[in-house]
Amino acid sequence: MVKGVRLPEDRRVKTIAVDFDGVIHAYSRGYLDGSIYDEPADGAIDALRELMEDYAVFIFTARDVLSVAAWLHERGFRVVTENPTEPVWKIQGILLVTQTKYVAEIYIDDRGLRFEDWDQTLADVKRLVKS
Numbered sequence: 001m002v003k004g005v006r007l008p009e010d011r012r013v014k015t016i017a018v019d020f021d022g023v024i025h026a027y028s029r030g031y032l033d034g035s036i037y038d039e040p041a042d043g044a045i046d047a048l049r050e051l052m053e054d055y056a057v058f059i060f061t062a063r064d065v066l067s068v069a070a071w072l073h074e075r076g077f078r079v080v081t082e083n084p085t086e087p088v089w090k091i092q093g094i095l096l097v098t099q100t101k102y103v104a105e106i107y108i109d110d111r112g113l114r115f116e117d118w119d120q121t122l123a124d125v126k127r128l129v130k131s
């Protein structure tokens with residue numbers, strides 16, 4: 001394994017999932033033609049690096065993972081995309097880009113809604129989603 005990478009057997013390593021559009025990629029004009037056209041969101045690159053110092057981090061996106069991986073690689077990240085046969089989503093030091101919702105402690109997403117119970121959730125949906 002690569003130097004600086006902590007293995008999944010290390011139970012201290014927790015996993016954080018991070019959305020791409022609107023969180024890492026500024027996405028200031030929405031989806032458009034599907035290309036990754038924007039700069040990183042303010043503070044995103046430093047924040048990702050900081051998270052990766054303490055956690056295993058994977059990027060969870062509906063986008064083509066190779067495009068997202070190339071964009072992140074250009075910005076200095078070690079990235080993997082292949083469907084992992086080992087639990088890469090638990091390995092610290094490499095950024096997995098995936099469309100699979102692996103287990104994580106937290107999912108960071110600009111469109112997330114924290115579920116507490118269904119009464120709160122239905123009320124929040126009504127309040128936040130305008131028809």
Ligand SMILES: [Mg+2]
Nearest residue numbers: 019021022110
């Ligand atoms: Mg998003």
